[in-house]
Amino acid sequence: MKRRTFLTGAFAGTAALALGVNLYSPTLTIAPDDIHHRVLFSVFIPIFLDGSLPEVPSHREMAINRTLDAISISISHLPQAQQDELLELLELLEGRFGLLLLSGSMAPLLGREPQQLINMLEFWRFNFLDMLKTAYSGLRELIMASYYSCPEHWGSLRYAKPTFLVSSAN
Amino acid sequence: MAIIDPIITGLSAGWHHIDASTLEKNRHFEADVVIVGTGAGGGTAAEILSQAGLKVIMIEGGALKSSSDFDMEERHAYPNLYQQAAALKTADKGVSIFQGRTVGGSTTINWTTSIRTPQPTLEFWQQAKSVKGLSAAELQPWFEKMEQRLNIEQWQYEANRNNAALRDGCEKLGWQHTVIKRNVKGCWNTGYCGMGCPVNAKQSMLVTTIPSALEHGATLISRAKVVKLEHKGDKVVGLTAQAMTEGFKPTALTVTFSAKHYILSAGAIHTPSILMRSNTPDPHKLLGKTFLHPSLLSGAMFSEQINGHSGAPQSIYSDEFVWQDGAAGELGYKLEVAPVHPVLIASKTIGYGVTHAQLMANFNQMQVTIALIRDGFNEQSPGGQVRLTDDSFVLDYPLTEGFWRGAKRAFLSMAELQFAAGAKKVLPMHDGLSFFDSWNDAKQGINQLDLGLIKTIVASAHVMGGCAMGEDKTQAMVDSNGASHYFENLSVMDGSVFPTSLGANPQLSIYGIVARNATALAQKLTGAT
Numbered sequence: 262m263k264r265r266t267f268l269t270g271a272f273a274g275t276a277a278l279a280l281g282v283n284l285y286s287p288t289l290t291i292a293p294d295d296i297h298h299r300v301l302f303s304v305f306i307p308i309f310l311d312g313s314l315p316e317v318p319s320h321r322e323m324a325i326n327r328t329l330d331a332i333s334i335s336i337s338h339l340p341q342a343q344q345d346e347l348l349e350l351l352e353l354l355e356g357r358f359g360l361l362l363l364s365g366s367m368a369p370l371l372g373r374e375p376q377q378l379i380n381m382l383e384f385w386r387f388n389f390l391d392m393l394k395t396a397y398s399g400l401r402e403l404i405m406a407s408y409y410s411c412p413e414h415w416g417s418l419r420y421a422k423p424t425f426l427v428s429s430a431n
Numbered sequence: 432m433a434i435i436d437p438i439i440t441g442l443s444a445g446w447h448h449i450d451a452s453t454l455e456k457n458r459h460f461e462a463d464v465v466i467v468g469t470g471a472g473g474g475t476a477a478e479i480l481s482q483a484g485l486k487v488i489m490i491e492g493g494a495l496k497s498s499s500d501f502d503m504e505e506r507h508a509y510p511n512l513y514q515q516a517a518a519l520k521t522a523d524k525g526v527s528i529f530q531g532r533t534v535g536g537s538t539t540i541n542w543t544t545s546i547r548t549p550q551p552t553l554e555f556w557q558q559a560k561s562v563k564g565l566s567a568a569e570l571q572p573w574f575e576k577m578e579q580r581l582n583i584e585q586w587q588y589e590a591n592r593n594n595a596a597l598r599d600g601c602e603k604l605g606w607q608h609t610v611i612k613r614n615v616k617g618c619w620n621t622g623y624c625g626m627g628c629p630v631n632a633k634q635s636m637l638v639t640t641i642p643s644a645l646e647h648g649a650t651l652i653s654r655a656k657v658v659k660l661e662h663k664g665d666k667v668v669g670l671t672a673q674a675m676t677e678g679f680k681p682t683a684l685t686v687t688f689s690a691k692h693y694i695l696s697a698g699a700i701h702t703p704s705i706l707m708r709s710n711t712p713d714p715h716k717l718l719g720k721t722f723l724h725p726s727l728l729s730g731a732m733f734s735e736q737i738n739g740h741s742g743a744p745q746s747i748y749s750d751e752f753v754w755q756d757g758a759a760g761e762l763g764y765k766l767e768v769a770p771v772h773p774v775l776i777a778s779k780t781i782g783y784g785v786t787h788a789q790l791m792a793n794f795n796q797m798q799v800t801i802a803l804i805r806d807g808f809n810e811q812s813p814g815g816q817v818r819l820t821d822d823s824f825v826l827d828y829p830l831t832e833g834f835w836r837g838a839k840r841a842f843l844s845m846a847e848l849q850f851a852a853g854a855k856k857v858l859p860m861h862d863g864l865s866f867f868d869s870w871n872d873a874k875q876g877i878n879q880l881d882l883g884l885i886k887t888i889v890a891s892a893h894v895m896g897g898c899a900m901g902e903d904k905t906q907a908m909v910d911s912n913g914a915s916h917y918f919e920n921l922s923v924m925d926g927s928v929f930p931t932s933l934g935a936n937p938q939l940s941i942y943g944i945v946a947r948n949a950t951a952l953a954q955k956l957t958g959a960t
Contacts, residue, residue, distance in 0.1 A: 283858040288803070313786025331506075338516040338678075342823060382783070386862060387886075396525050398862075402778045408775040410506035418794040420740060420773055423502040424620050 298351050299329050302404070303358060304370045308378050309404045313417065331407035347403075350396055363396065434630050437638055438497035446645040448495060451655040451674035451686055458686050460650070462488040463956065465670055465690040467657045467729035469706065470536020471941035472925030473696030474636025474644075475577070476949040477572075481647035483953035488642070488688060490672055492656040492701070493533035494679075496638065501627030505774040508626035512540050514700075521815065521828040523886045525752030526725050527779070529828070529892040530698065532679075533627075533639030534653055537698070537754065541612040541892070542624050542744040542770065543633055545583040546640060547574050547943065549750075553592050553806060555758040560930035561903035563911045577942035581614040581634040588620060591742025593768045593825050596733070596798045598747045600852035601766075606751040613743065622741045622770055654679070655686050655699065656942070660921075662708040667693045667921045681822075685825040692920045692956060695898070695927075696945075702927040703817050703897035704824045706908075712917045715905045718898060720824060722932035723891035724803040727838050728779060729845035730790075731798045731854035739771030752802075752844055754935050759809045763835035764802040765934060766844065771797055779888055781862045790858075800849060804834060807896065807931030811836075814932075815896055830889065835882045841879070846873035856879060856904065860888035893937050898927040906930070913948040924948055 306325050307314060315321045336344055353359030357367040364381045373381075385397035408414055415421065449458075463485040466473045469498045473489060481487045496511055509517035514530040521528070531537035548570065556562035577583070590598055590610075601608035612635040624633055631638050645651060652674040661669040665691055670693060674684040678861055695702045703719040711718075749766040756763065770776070771794065780790055790797070806812040807824030811833025815826050842859040847870055849857045856866035857873055867873035900923075904916050913928055915921040926937050933940055953959070 269902070276764070292519040309783040311783075332804035339518060340515055340823060342820070343515070343518065359578060365715075379784070388722070391523065391884055398524070398885055401783055405783070406774045409777040410504075412504070413774060416658040417792055418773060420794060422623070425619075 295333055297332070297355055298348075300371065301351055301354055302329055302332055303380065304373075305400060305409075306404055308375060308382065309401060310408055313408065313414075324408075327413065328404065328408045329412050331411060332403060335403060335407050347399065350399070363393070434498055436497050436499045436635035437631060437642055438495065439499060441642055441645060446642075447650040448645070449650070449652045450495065451652055451672070451684070452677045452682070454674050456687070457600070457684055457904045459536065460488055460652070460686070460688050462486045462650070462690045464488070464692045464694060465490065465688045466694045466696055468536060468696035468698060468701070469534050469636060469641055470531060470696060470698060470925065471636060471812070471938045472945045473540050474535065474538065474620070474640040475884075475942050475945040476694055476696060476707070476924045476952075477644035477649055478640035478647075479946065479949040480953050480956075481561045481644040481649045482847075483957050483959070484955060485953065487644060487649040488668070488690070489651045490655050490688070491534050491651065491653045492675070492697075493531070493536075493653065494540075494677075495534045495651065495653040496627065498629055498631050500658040501623075501629040503621075503623040503626050503629055505626060505772055509774070512627055522818075522825040523827075523884060525830050525889055526723060526828055527890045528723070528894060529890065529895055530700070532862070534641060534651065535635045537892075538635035539627055541635075543615055543940060544745045544748070544767070544936040545578070545612045545939040546583070546748075548935045548940040549753070551754050551758045552931065552933050552935075553882050556901070556930050559759075560899065561901035561906050562930065563902055565911060565944065573943040573947040574939065577621050577939065577946050578612070578624070581942065582616040583612050583634075583939065585610050585612050585919060586743055588743070588747040590746040592735070592737045592744065593739035593771065593798050594743070594747040596737070596849065596854070597733070597749065597766060597768050597800060601747075601749050601751070603851040604848065606749055606848070608747055608749040608751075611746050611748055614722060617717050618650070618743065620742050622744055624744050625770060625772070627955060638715075652928065656669065656681070657705055658708060660693065660705055660711065662711060662918060664707065665917065665919050668919050684737070692952070694922045694924050696925040698925055699894040699897045699927040699929075700817055700826060702923055702925055704819065707817070707819050707897065713908070715811070717906070717908055720813075720896055720899065721805040721815040721817055721828070721894060722807040722896040722929070723815065723828060724893040724932050725799050725806060725828070725830065725834065725889050725891055726803045726889055727845070728890065729800045729802075729842060729849060730780060730858045730860065731800070731849035731852075732793055732856045733796050733798055733853060735853055736795050737771070737798045739768070739797060739799060744768075744770035752840070753805060762804050762806065762808075762812055762833055763934065764804045764837060764841045764844070766848065767803065769799045769801050771799055774893045779860065779890060781858075781860055781864065781888065786865075798849065798852075799852065800845045802845055803893070804837050804841065805932055805934040806834070809833075814896060818853055830884060831871075836849050836886065838882050839877060839880065842877045843874060846870060846877060847860070862886040862888075892924075893932070895926045895929045895932050895937055898923045899930040900928040900932060903904070912951055913945070922948065922952060
């Protein structure tokens with residue numbers, strides 16, 4: 262696959278502000294590679310969204326799954342070059358040497374304690390290297406945008422779109 | 432209440448529209464005038480030229496979406512209506528760019544703010560950029576024409592609390608402020624302009640000039656991305672577009688065009704990109720010099736409900752700091768507000784975890800002021816440069832020391848304003864900061880800030896320049912009427928002709944200048960006087 266390198270180009274840092282129209286569609290399919298990425302994002306989501314996710318376990322799991330679906334579709338809306346950059350970051354985070362490079366440890370993210378993950382994110386966030394700052398802001402924007410684009414996650418905001426069009430459709 | 436969708440009605444009545452994603456083979460079209468892009472420039476030009484009796488084709492890279500598609504949800508609006516699903520950024524990821532990609536261009540998704548080109552900008556263009564015939568007096572009839580056409584009038588209703596805070600802060604501090612003129616007719620005051628107007632109140636190109644052009648026999652081809660302009664000697668001899676899929680991926684099919692005259696109205700990134708990809712003459716390396724009004728954000732928490740998602744998104748602005756040091760002096764900034772919707776706010780604020788959750792939990796008490804920095808007027812802000820990649824483009828836009836000085840002043844002004852308006856605490860959007868509890872704390876804290884790339888949130892909704900106008904070929908690609916200096920049958924009619932940024936939201940400047948230039952072109956092409 263032709264790709265611009267994350268290491269030299271810094272990945273897209275995309276907000277990926279979009280979620281697809283098929284968010285709740287039963288036709289949503291998950292590619293094999295995507296399963297790995299879902300595992301990775303499922304590690305980050307509770308960190309980024311601590312305090313926002315529901316506390317009831319079943320509701321929490323549902324919200325995480327909704328966000329994971331949303332992230333997949335958000336990525337699919339990006340131009341190919343940005344998708345390539347993002348996927349390269351994800352692959353680095355899934356590999357031992359990539360992890361060593363980006364976090365100073367080969368320990369898989371899945372096995373790390375929340376505080377260790379926070380330390381890694383803080384290391385990126387305030388790093389002098391723009392590449393690591395970009396990795397932090399890109400993951401942050403993608404996860405935040407995907408979570409808050411789902412209407413069922415707006416309860417705590419007390420935000421709802423006007424209902425006049427919904428009424429007119431009935 | 433049922434909303435009549437004028438696009439569906441028009442298509443049923445026989446408007447000529449081709450969705451290129453549905454094509455099964457290559458196609459060729461001919462016309463008197465082919466217009467690339469359907470935003471503020473392309474839409475205005477299409478109406479004027481088709482009314483003059485010319486056969487017009489409008490080509491749009493985005494899709495034809497209309498009020499029945501506009502469901503007031505960011506998750507649908509951004510991928511359907513915005514460039515790169517609203518995730519477009521500069522090459523170094525320092526500036527997020529919001530730009531429309533749909534029929535109607537950015538006018539379909541803008542916040543309706545309509546401001547005439549500021550006089551200092553026009554004077555600077557005349558004095559420093561060799562622009563002629565565009566004084567405030569010369570443009571006045573064209574602004575009046577387009578203000579009438581698009582129902583541009585001062586907002587008559589009470590500003591929402593988000594905008595009222597800007598007004599109240601200005602009043603307390605004695606700062607200049609103005610009630611905004613908006614291009615709306617029968618506005619429902621709901622606040623979802625940025626996701627496409629669901630009730631067709633916004634007088635965007637989508638519901639005004641484009642339907643008018645279609646009524647006059649023009650053809651609209653959507654989901655067709657113009658990739659190349661063919662030229663021979665001093666003439667353009669054709670255009671090639673790539674048909675896109677429903678999901679905006681390129682297909683193998685091409686759509687070609689030939690015409691007597693060609694107009695590029697693809698916006699300040701794509702107009703220069705098309706010319707660069709076509710290897711058109713650019714002996715002075717002027718193509719792609721782009722300006723952004725790079726903007727800072729400041730959030731404020733009030734004890735009362737602000738409900739920044741509700742009501743006209745922008746109804747007040749302040750020009751207190753735009754021209755303080757003269758056009759070519761230290762960078763000035765315009766103060767406005769931004770609507771508060773979940774995705775926009777969640778992604779453009781700072782932090783994560785519990786602190787971010789608390790910010791979001793107080794969503795309805797949040798007021799957001801923005802400062803748009805006026806760029807392109809001096810060496811402190813040379814602007815950006817569009818650069819081609821194998822199959823796309825990137826925009827290099829270095830954020831300079833001069834910019835960061837302006838940004839710090841802007842953060843100070845916004846915090847002072849928000850506290851004066853009654854904010855309990857203020858958070859400049861710079862990573863690592865916590866809320867300031869008083870103006871004194873904010874003043875001290877902001878002055879110590881080390882602003883910089885990525886950690887300071889910078890966004891833009893105004894992409895300008897890239898194909899500058901002027902009479903001096905060493906400074907400009909097109910003349911002051913938008914006619915190419917190098918091709919006798921090529922014009923540029925969009926925000927890319929601006930030789931600098933404006934210091935004001937751009938749509939009315941594009942409408943007025945293009946109305947003037949397209950009228951002159953129509954007279955030339957039809958032989959009318």
